[in-house]
Amino acid sequence: MANPWAGEVAVWLDGHRHVAKLTLGALAELETELAAGSLIELVERFEAARFSTRDVLALLVAGLRGGGWQGEAKDLRTVEIGGGPVEAARVAAELLARAFAVPGTK
Template sequence: MINPHRGEVAIGIGGEERLMRLTLGELAALEARLEVGGLVALAERFETGAFRANDLIALLTAGLRGGGDDLDEAEVAAMDFDGGAIGAAEAASRLLAASFRGTT
């Protein structure tokens, strides 16, 4: 069960709903991985559409790991996201919104 009050969102992968959540540890790892200057810069990269496919993969990996899946970026990159790349990007957008605003 998805709990939006914990910053959780759902993502469809291969027709199955999976949980994503950005824990503080995953946010710190994501900041370092993407070499951004803080959480605001991280959010702005995605809000302005200035992200690359590798950024999206890193964000989805962090969210899935925070949701309890033990995955690496190569595994996430090979996944069949419901809605394709657009579906993955929309889920990532919901994840960021839930993490920084407490809503889905």
């Protein structure tokens, strides 16, 4: 089970449950991948609904890697994500929210 207090979010890939979380290393990888000036810029894009599918994909990859997954972005191009693109975007936003939330305030 995903532990929201640890920043974890469940992601279903081809019917298999994975745990994703944005560790410090995953956040650094994400910043590099998206060439964002800061992670706050990325959070603001999600809050304003100005995110791209590239943002969603990069967040999912970083989160899955933070959860121990060994795949790469290209691996997600051929899997079925449980809930489809809308759920993928929701999971990406949840990963960001949990990475920056203070426990007990959400």
